[in-house]
Amino acid sequence: MSNSIYRKDGTAQGVAKQRLIESLAKPNKRIIYDPYAKKFVLGANIIRLIGHKFSVWLGNKIVPGMHEHLICRTRFIDDFIERSTPIDIEQYVILGAGYDSRAHRLKLPSKLKIFEVDQLEVQERKRSRISDNIPNIENVTYVSIDFNHHSLSEQLLSAGFDRSKPTIYTMEGVSQYIEKETLNLTLKEIAKLNPNSNSKFFISYVNKLIKEDPRVCFGEGYSKPNKAVKFITDSSANVGEPWISFYSAQEIKDLLFQNNFTVIENKTLADLNSKYFTPVGRTIPENYIFKLEHFVIAKNKN
Numbered sequence: 311m312s313n314s315i316y317r318k319d320g321t322a323q324g325v326a327k328q329r330l331i332e333s334l335a336k337p338n339k340r341i342i343y344d345p346y347a348k349k350f351v352l353g354a355n356i357i358r359l360i361g362h363k364f365s366v367w368l369g370n371k372i373v374p375g376m377h378e379h380l381i382c383r384t385r386f387i388d389d390f391i392e393r394s395t396p397i398d399i400e401q402y403v404i405l406g407a408g409y410d411s412r413a414h415r416l417k418l419p420s421k422l423k424i425f426e427v428d429q430l431e432v433q434e435r436k437r438s439r440i441s442d443n444i445p446n447i448e449n450v451t452y453v454s455i456d457f458n459h460h461s462l463s464e465q466l467l468s469a470g471f472d473r474s475k476p477t478i479y480t481m482e483g484v485s486q487y488i489e490k491e492t493l494n495l496t497l498k499e500i501a502k503l504n505p506n507s508n509s510k511f512f513i514s515y516v517n518k519l520i521k522e523d524p525r526v527c528f529g530e531g532y533s534k535p536n537k538a539v540k541f542i543t544d545s546s547a548n549v550g551e552p553w554i555s556f557y558s559a560q561e562i563k564d565l566l567f568q569n570n571f572t573v574i575e576n577k578t579l580a581d582l583n584s585k586y587f588t589p590v591g592r593t594i595p596e597n598y599i600f601k602l603e604h605f606v607i608a609k610n611k612n
């Protein structure tokens with residue numbers, strides 16, 4: 311048991327903190343905007359005083375490129391959700407939602423039903439920090455779960471999930487915290503939930519080479535990759551949420567395929583740098599590229 315001041319939300323706060331920092335940049339310089347992140351982050355007022363430029367500089371002294379990696383992940387999923395939901399998707403399930411605020415900050419169709427899935431403690435804290443008149447709250451249902459102990463399908467169905475409706479699922483920054491078997495079972499549950507529909511899935515995963523050859527998880531010339539890996543994994547373990555599962559691209563492809571999904575994209579910050587950062591004049595130099603986590607989009611095989 312960790313003595314952390316965080317109550318199961320240390321890593322959820324960590325990601326929200328990067329969204330807060332990015333939201334402090336000038337509108338023509340930022341790649342995402344999350345006006346709600348500040349509600350969830352310990353020390354948010356200090357970060358707001360420090361500002362975007364200095365906070366990013368400080369972060370880059372510790373783990374170069376990690377801020378850019380995390381906000382790139384968020385933007386990649388935002389784009390995926392915004393382009394998919396107006397077409398044929400009627401339900402959105404956010405697995406391990408933490409302090410994700412997509413339900414409230416993106417322009418989503420009013421018919422889209424959103425299920426936020428996470429541990430009860432994290433959801434209680436989240437709900438205590440947002441107001442009843444936050445945009446689109448009427449379309450959000452909170453589903454409390456511990457992926458290790460509860461059945462996702464049972465919890466979703468009892469919360470009003472409709473098996474006949476095409477659904478989009480996102481699992482952002484979660485797979486490294488759960489056992490491989492748990493991820494497999496979760497995917498099996500999802501395959502059972504939507505056997506015939508035109509569903510889509512996003513998952514991020516940490517490259518298993520993080521253990522064997524950390525250098526390949528960063529850009530050419532990245533300074534001290536072993537130190538960066540140690541800092542990230544130690545920080546997560548110190549808040550009671552150690553990284554325990556790592557994958558190869560083939561493993562993820564096979565796992566999704568066995569569970570009725572076929573991979574259509576597998577990207578990292580290196581692939582998205584010119585798409586997201588170059589247009590705002592922030593192209594990330596090669597020796598700052600952080601690509602140990604991959605972003606995967608898959609669609610239902612049917």
Ligand SMILES: C[S@@+](CC[C@H](N)C(=O)[O-])C[C@H]1O[C@@H](n2cnc3c(N)ncnc32)[C@H](O)[C@@H]1O
Nearest residue numbers: 321322325406407408429455456457458482483
């Ligand atoms: C790094 S945070 C990411 C949060 C959010 N997806 C984001 O990107 O802002 C990981 C999230 O996974 C959730 N999580 C980890 N293990 C879990 C489990 N066994 N059952 C349910 N949720 C879990 C945590 O509570 C946390 O909110």
